[in-house]
Amino acid sequence: MYFPQFIPYSFIEKEASHVEGFSPELALVTVGGGKELEEKLVVRPTSETAHFLPDFYQWANVTRWEMRTKPFIRTLEFLWQEGHTAHATLEEAEKEAMQMIDVYTKFAYEEAAIPVIPGRKSRVETFAGADKTYTIEAMMGDRKALQAGTSHNLGQNFSRAFSTQFADENGQRQHVWQTSWAISTRFVGGIIMTHGDDAGLMLPPRLASVQVVIVPIWKKANEKNEVLDAALSIKDILHTAGIKVKLDDSDQRTPGWKFNFWEMKGVPLRIEIGPRDVSSRSVVVSRRDIPGKPGKVFGISMEPSVLVPYVKEKLDEIQLSLLNKAIAFRDSNIVDVTSYDELKEAISQGKWARGPWVGSDEDELKIKEETGATIRCFPFEQPQGPKTCLMTGSPAEEVAIFAKSY
Amino acid sequence: MYFPQFIPYSFIEKEASHVEGFSPELALVTVGGGKELEEKLVVRPTSETAHFLPDFYQWANVTRWEMRTKPFIRTLEFLWQEGHTAHATLEEAEKEAMQMIDVYTKFAYEEAAIPVIPGRKSRVETFAGADKTYTIEAMMGDRKALQAGTSHNLGQNFSRAFSTQFADENGQRQHVWQTSWAISTRFVGGIIMTHGDDAGLMLPPRLASVQVVIVPIWKKANEKNEVLDAALSIKDILHTAGIKVKLDDSDQRTPGWKFNFWEMKGVPLRIEIGPRDVSSRSVVVSRRDIPGKPGKVFGISMEPSVLVPYVKEKLDEIQLSLLNKAIAFRDSNIVDVTSYDELKEAISQGKWARGPWVGSDEDELKIKEETGATIRCFPFEQPQGPKTCLMTGSPAEEVAIFAKSY
Known part of the structure; x- marks a missing residue:
C-alpha cells in the first residue's frame, strides 16, 4: 500500500492535539497547477490522518519543518517505514504497540548492536494524538540520547475524530482502537554515532553491505598476477559461503590508502594478501574494531575449510563485541x-x-x-x-x- | 542515494524549456513551519534540477498537478524509479539513453508480456529540457496508447544551466552530457489494461506475487481433513520448487466464490483438489487466461516429479500466450x-x-x-x-x- 503525501489541512485539524503538536512543523502546499488552492495541503509529516485502511504499512518520505538540521538525525525531509493498525479493543491495541517496540528493540540489539533502552514516554513527550508512546532510547558516542524508534497506542483519538467504526459481535458500531509506529533514516545516524570513531564508520557485520574487504599487496610487476589470482579465489570462496565480500584490486591506490579508505567506510574485516602470503597459502586478517597490531592475525590458511569458519566466527565476534562495548559505555554513563x-x-x-x-x-x-x-x-x-x-x-x-x- | 523532494523555485527556472514545460504541473510549498517562505519550494516533479551527482538513481515519489486523474495512469503523486547519468561526450550520453530504453523494452516484453513499440518522440512530444526523448508505447485493451517509460538525452542543456563541468584529458573544463530515464507506477496500470478482462486482473506469471492458488473442495466434514492435508502437501511441493503458491483454506467461502475471487486477482494458475482427486492422487489445473472448460485439465498427478514440471511449463506457456495475444491485438489494430x-x-x-x-x-x-x-x-x-x-x-x-x- 501507498498513501498520498498531500493531506488536506482539514484532515490534520480533526484530531485537536495532533494538529497542535504538528502545526509548527508543517510544510504547506498553497499553489497547485499555477492556481491558489482553496484548501491548503499539508506535506505528510506522518500518516495518521492520511489513510483510511484498518491496517497499513509503507516506506515513505515525510516532511517536518526544521530550522536546525543535522544529517540523518534531524532533516526537513526523511525516509521511514510507518505502520498503522486498528483493533477491536484497547487491550489488543496495547499489545500491538508493545509488540512493535519489542521488534524495534530486538532489531537494535541484534542487528545494529545498539543497546537501546525501551520504555514509556512521559506525558510531555508523548506523540501528539497518542494516549501512550513507547520509545527506544540510544546513547550516542557523545552521550546524547537519540530517540531511535517509537510505537504509539492512539486509543480512540483518531477513530473518534474520523468516525472510524466497526460492527462488533453484537452488531453494535464501535470506534476502533489504533496504533502507529515507525523507525526512520535517523536510525542510520544512530548506527554511525554509536559505533563510529575518529577513523570513520564502524558498521556492525550484520548490517554491513561489505563485511570483508580484500586488499592485495604487491611491489614488483611480476608479483601482481599471482597475488591477484589468490585474492580472486579468496573472494570466490567467501562469496560462495554467503559472505558479503569486496576485492579492491585497483592499481591507482596504495595498500595503505586502501586500508584507510575501507576503515573509514566501516568494513568490519580486512583480508590482506601479499606475495609471501601466497607462498605460504595464508592471509592476514584485520579487525576494524581493534585498531593496529592487536586486531591483526597472521597466517590464516586460505583453505576454505579453515578460512570460511574463521571469517564467520570473527564477524560474529565483532558483532558481539560492538554490542558489549556499547553496553559498557552506556552503563558507565548512567x-x-x-x-x-x-x-x-x-x-x-x-x-x-x-x-x-x-x-x-x-x-x-x-x-x-x-x-x-x-x-x-x-x-x-x-x-x-x-x-x-x-x-x-x-x-x-x-x-x-x-x-x-x- | 536519495535527493530531497523540495526544489528551490530558482533551480527549476535555470533551464528555460524545463520550467516552461513543467510550470503548469507544479505544486508549490509557500509556507514552512508557520512562516511564509522567502523562496517558494517546488515539490519534485522530476529530479533533473535537484541533484548534484554525476550519476544517481532513486526510487521516489514525484508530484505533478493533474486535474483529471486516473488510477495508476495519471495521478497527482506517483512513485517511480529515476536515473540520471553524466558523460564526457554526446556519443556516450546517446548510447546510455538508448541502452536504457532497451532495458525498459526488454522488461516490458519479457516480464510484463507487453509488446511495447520503442521509438523516438517528435519535437512536440520531447521532454521539457531534453534534446531527444525515447519512449516505449504500449497499446491498452481499449486501444489507447500508453507512454510506458522514457529515456532522455539531455545534451548539455542542464549542465550549461547549472555549470556542471569536468576536466577532460587535456585539463580543459567541459560541460557534461547528461541523460535521465524513468518508469513509474503507471506501468502497473499498463499491465492491468493490457491483460485484464471482464473477470478482473490477469497477471503475467513472471510478475505475479501469487502464481498458483490452491482451492481445496469438500462437502462433508469427514472429507475436509484429507483434502486439506493433500492441499497442504501440494503447497509445500510447489513452494519448495520456487513457485509462488497460496493455499486458500478458509472455510468462510465456497469454492465457487474463491474461484471468482482469485480470478479477479489475476492469479495465473488455479489448482483444485477434492475428495475424488485425493483418491486418485491427482489434481485439476485451470488457466486464468483461458476461461471455462477449455482452460481446465483433469487428472494431473500429485507426484512432485510430474506436478512441478507441469506447473512450471504451464506458467511459461501463459507468459508466452499473454505476450502473443497482446502482439496479435496490437498488430491487428495498427x-x-x-x-x-x-x-x-x-x-x-x-x-x-x-x-x-x-x-x-x-x-x-x-x-x-x-x-x-x-x-x-x-x-x-x-x-x-x-x-x-x-x-x-x-x-x-x-x-x-x-x-x-x-
Missing part, C-alpha cells in the same frame, strides 16, 4: 540519582540520570529549562523496592531516565 | 496510412495509424486538434523503401505512429 542536585550534577557531566519520578509536567519542563535534559523514558526494566521522587519527595512507583538528546 | 484522410479514418475507428511523416510542429498540432491523436513515436523499426509524407507529400525518411493516448 548515574542513579535521588535528588534534583544529583540529577543536575550528572547532566552537567554529560551523563544520563536515572531516578524516581512522580513530578508534574511543570516540574519536567523546569528540568528541561534549567538543565537541557528531558525525560527520555520510564524504562520497562525498573529497580525493585520503595522509591521517593527526586523532585517532590513523594512516594514514586517508577524511575525515569533524564538526558540531553538530539 | 493501420498503415498514406494520407491524412486514411489517418483520420484509422483514428476514428479507434486504431493506431502508421505513416511517413516530415510534417511541421504545426501540422502535428493540427492533427491533435482535429483527431485527438498525437505522434506516439518514430519507431526504431522502420519499413524499407521510399516514403512520401502523408501530410505534405514531401519525401519522408521515417514513418511515425499516431494514436490517441492516456
Whole structure:
C-alpha cells in the first residue's frame, strides 16, 4: 500500500492535539497547477490522518519543518517505514504497540548492536494524538540520547475524530482502537554515532553491505598476477559461503590508502594478501574494531575449510563485541540519582540520570529549562523496592531516565 | 542515494524549456513551519534540477498537478524509479539513453508480456529540457496508447544551466552530457489494461506475487481433513520448487466464490483438489487466461516429479500466450496510412495509424486538434523503401505512429 503525501489541512485539524503538536512543523502546499488552492495541503509529516485502511504499512518520505538540521538525525525531509493498525479493543491495541517496540528493540540489539533502552514516554513527550508512546532510547558516542524508534497506542483519538467504526459481535458500531509506529533514516545516524570513531564508520557485520574487504599487496610487476589470482579465489570462496565480500584490486591506490579508505567506510574485516602470503597459502586478517597490531592475525590458511569458519566466527565476534562495548559505555554513563542536585550534577557531566519520578509536567519542563535534559523514558526494566521522587519527595512507583538528546 | 523532494523555485527556472514545460504541473510549498517562505519550494516533479551527482538513481515519489486523474495512469503523486547519468561526450550520453530504453523494452516484453513499440518522440512530444526523448508505447485493451517509460538525452542543456563541468584529458573544463530515464507506477496500470478482462486482473506469471492458488473442495466434514492435508502437501511441493503458491483454506467461502475471487486477482494458475482427486492422487489445473472448460485439465498427478514440471511449463506457456495475444491485438489494430484522410479514418475507428511523416510542429498540432491523436513515436523499426509524407507529400525518411493516448 501507498498513501498520498498531500493531506488536506482539514484532515490534520480533526484530531485537536495532533494538529497542535504538528502545526509548527508543517510544510504547506498553497499553489497547485499555477492556481491558489482553496484548501491548503499539508506535506505528510506522518500518516495518521492520511489513510483510511484498518491496517497499513509503507516506506515513505515525510516532511517536518526544521530550522536546525543535522544529517540523518534531524532533516526537513526523511525516509521511514510507518505502520498503522486498528483493533477491536484497547487491550489488543496495547499489545500491538508493545509488540512493535519489542521488534524495534530486538532489531537494535541484534542487528545494529545498539543497546537501546525501551520504555514509556512521559506525558510531555508523548506523540501528539497518542494516549501512550513507547520509545527506544540510544546513547550516542557523545552521550546524547537519540530517540531511535517509537510505537504509539492512539486509543480512540483518531477513530473518534474520523468516525472510524466497526460492527462488533453484537452488531453494535464501535470506534476502533489504533496504533502507529515507525523507525526512520535517523536510525542510520544512530548506527554511525554509536559505533563510529575518529577513523570513520564502524558498521556492525550484520548490517554491513561489505563485511570483508580484500586488499592485495604487491611491489614488483611480476608479483601482481599471482597475488591477484589468490585474492580472486579468496573472494570466490567467501562469496560462495554467503559472505558479503569486496576485492579492491585497483592499481591507482596504495595498500595503505586502501586500508584507510575501507576503515573509514566501516568494513568490519580486512583480508590482506601479499606475495609471501601466497607462498605460504595464508592471509592476514584485520579487525576494524581493534585498531593496529592487536586486531591483526597472521597466517590464516586460505583453505576454505579453515578460512570460511574463521571469517564467520570473527564477524560474529565483532558483532558481539560492538554490542558489549556499547553496553559498557552506556552503563558507565548512567548515574542513579535521588535528588534534583544529583540529577543536575550528572547532566552537567554529560551523563544520563536515572531516578524516581512522580513530578508534574511543570516540574519536567523546569528540568528541561534549567538543565537541557528531558525525560527520555520510564524504562520497562525498573529497580525493585520503595522509591521517593527526586523532585517532590513523594512516594514514586517508577524511575525515569533524564538526558540531553538530539 | 536519495535527493530531497523540495526544489528551490530558482533551480527549476535555470533551464528555460524545463520550467516552461513543467510550470503548469507544479505544486508549490509557500509556507514552512508557520512562516511564509522567502523562496517558494517546488515539490519534485522530476529530479533533473535537484541533484548534484554525476550519476544517481532513486526510487521516489514525484508530484505533478493533474486535474483529471486516473488510477495508476495519471495521478497527482506517483512513485517511480529515476536515473540520471553524466558523460564526457554526446556519443556516450546517446548510447546510455538508448541502452536504457532497451532495458525498459526488454522488461516490458519479457516480464510484463507487453509488446511495447520503442521509438523516438517528435519535437512536440520531447521532454521539457531534453534534446531527444525515447519512449516505449504500449497499446491498452481499449486501444489507447500508453507512454510506458522514457529515456532522455539531455545534451548539455542542464549542465550549461547549472555549470556542471569536468576536466577532460587535456585539463580543459567541459560541460557534461547528461541523460535521465524513468518508469513509474503507471506501468502497473499498463499491465492491468493490457491483460485484464471482464473477470478482473490477469497477471503475467513472471510478475505475479501469487502464481498458483490452491482451492481445496469438500462437502462433508469427514472429507475436509484429507483434502486439506493433500492441499497442504501440494503447497509445500510447489513452494519448495520456487513457485509462488497460496493455499486458500478458509472455510468462510465456497469454492465457487474463491474461484471468482482469485480470478479477479489475476492469479495465473488455479489448482483444485477434492475428495475424488485425493483418491486418485491427482489434481485439476485451470488457466486464468483461458476461461471455462477449455482452460481446465483433469487428472494431473500429485507426484512432485510430474506436478512441478507441469506447473512450471504451464506458467511459461501463459507468459508466452499473454505476450502473443497482446502482439496479435496490437498488430491487428495498427493501420498503415498514406494520407491524412486514411489517418483520420484509422483514428476514428479507434486504431493506431502508421505513416511517413516530415510534417511541421504545426501540422502535428493540427492533427491533435482535429483527431485527438498525437505522434506516439518514430519507431526504431522502420519499413524499407521510399516514403512520401502523408501530410505534405514531401519525401519522408521515417514513418511515425499516431494514436490517441492516456
